[in-house]
Amino acid sequence: MEFKIKTGDLAAHKTPCLVLGIFEKRKLTGPAEAMDKVTGGRLTERLKMGDLEGDAGRTLMLYDLPGLAAERVLLVGCGKKKEFTRANYRKALAAIAVVLQQSGAGEATLALPESRPEGMDVYAGVRDAVVTIDDKLYRYSATKEDKQAPKTPLKRLTLWVDTKPETAPAERAVRHGRAMADGIRLAKELGNLPGNVCTPSYLADQARRLGETYKALKVEVLEEDRMAELGMGALLSVSHGSRQPAKLIVMHYRGTKSDTKPLVLVGKGLTFDAGGISLKPAAEMDEMKYDMCGGASVLGTMRAACELGLPIHLIGIVPASENLPDGAANKPGDIVTSLSGQTIEILNTDAEGRLILCDALTYCERFEPAAVIDLATLTGACVVALGKHPAGLFSADDGLAEEILKAGEAAGDRAWRLPLWDDYQSQLDSNFADMANVGGREGGAITAACFLSRFTKKYRWAHLDIAGIAWLGGKEKGGTGRPVALLTQWLLDRSGATE
Incomplete structure (x- = not known):
């Protein structure tokens, strides 16, 4: 287009x-x-x-x-x-x-x-x-014939502005919007693909393709043996129930020669989530192919940043796995040791997203980041609290939270801040480990964020729960590509490209 x-x-x-x-x-x-x-x-x-x-x-x-x-x-x-x-x-x-x-x-x-x-x-x-x-x-056609595809689709749209002085900001808007739209389209396509196609290995291959397309982007994929050497016991425990090996996808974008601390985006990449031993209900379980939309949005945002050539240092990290029931899968009551050294009692195997994210968040420490934002289809509780309109935002850093809220308003891809008070931390207490992986029904989205906060003490951090916004259900079922627009806007603001 x-x-x-x-x-x-x-x-x-x-x-x-x-x-x-x-x-x-x-x-x-x-x-x-x-x-x-x-x-x-x-x-x-x-x-x-x-x-x-x-x-x-x-x-x-x-x-x-x-x-x-x-x-x-x-x-x-x-x-x-x-x-x-x-x-x-x-x-x-x-x-x-x-x-x-x-x-x-x-x-x-x-x-x-x-x-x-x-x-x-x-x-x-x-x-x-x-x-x-x-x-x-956007039309999905990867695994079906698009019989309703128009014979003469819209290929070119001219946007008319009233005066010549308006052409410069309008042309800048087209450039920014085009990159943003391409990133959204990539995130939607990855989310819409079935779980037997879009596996952790497939996500890794898509990241490598981006690296081949953009010279400023270098891609590294950590395999399970390397993750085991590092001590990523939480992430690897989730993939034990699957025949698909887990991947830790790390994308380095350098749009500036200056030695600046990087901004880091971490996206949950659960390419299918059956819940593990704590099996989900069968109804609408097919929509759990969208549990990797956080990772898909990181790939989409990385593409947008590369396309715009933003003068920033950016790292995208996607921990990717499946969560299936198997003889080797996590069991309720199991205890795993995370990369941080903290132990976790797994009370519910369906709360697996935080297990793969926590090791990825600890991995971020090696980059000495200026700020980290993780995004994940993490909790149904967030959907109950906020519905399908804003993402849930959690952060102890008021400045970073305000940046994200402002970017969401500017992009029309809004977030709403929820509390991250220490009062909720006690719900994660465990008699047998440093913490449990769930904190009960009350404040489920908040206790999930509290869990992640225990692995982010060494840098500025915010968490976006995108369970309500990443896809639509019913007859309109499909990925939305959110929050690529929000994140791209945040990067534009950080780089000064919108000024």
Whole structure:
């Protein structure tokens, strides 16, 4: 998908389809009002017929309008003008993508960013258009024939801006949005692949492919024998029940020659989670192929950083394994020794994500990081607490937490901070080990974060529980690619690329 910026006379712009916005009660946006005058009021005339009132996401295709070089005009509803929120803006963009993909136009010109919600500048409006439309155009076809694929898919979208001074931030927005969208697409594709295809070894191969594509990215994969030598007893205990060997994927990106401390992203890479001996219920267990979405999002974010050539030092770490029941699998009551030397009593084998993450977090110490963010589809408790909209954010570092919250708001990929108080730590007490791997039903997402915090004492750290946002269920089932946008925004902010 190609995106480009255009300014000048919109009426004279030749395009297979010109997209204009309409607010509720048939109120025209600025560009639509200008085109209405050019056509001698034909837009107003058609709207009076009642085919489109302006409800957010509703569309109407028009043909052969006088005075316009465009072959078609697509009108899209944006909702109430006084309540033109970012959510309604994105809803309109998503509707546009669906119609254009099926229209046969092949390319189009979008004048909607000029009607962006209050508080969004041209950069934000254009970038949201790129990310939202690319996301809506994604189609999974790796293991099925896409019989509904359009014969003439949308391949090029021109984003029109009103003045020449706006072209520079708009072009920057296209570049940033394109990289962000590519990262999201990679994370979605990896998540959507079945567990018999996307194994730990497959994830490692995808990381190596990124390393072959980008010279600034060096990839190292630690095998089980090396992890055993290091003492990663917690991580390896999870893979004992699987025939698929565990991998620790380490990606080093250097976009600067200066000797700066790295930022580190750690993503849970459970390519399938049956729960182990503490077996999950059969219903919807197929969705546990998405338990590696944290790792997939790390790969997607690394791709975005490489594509943008960000002037930062970044490391991505993905501990990858399966969690299956087997004669060698963890049993409730087993005690394992982590890389940190701390012992863990496994009370529930389905709380395995924290076991592979804790060794990866200890491994981060060797890099003397400036900050570490781990992301994991860690707890159903977080979904109960926050639903499917924000990620759960945990950190004892107020400054780092504020950076992440700000990045989430800027990217439209929000997080919500939950407490990480010492009051909860006692729930992890064990009579037989330094800690238990679960703390009971109360505050389950918090005690999971408390568990991870015990392995992050030597650096600034934050945890994102993405169990509620990483995929959609039901008939819309599929990966979302979140929180690639949030993390990429955080890296953009850290590098100063958005200034």
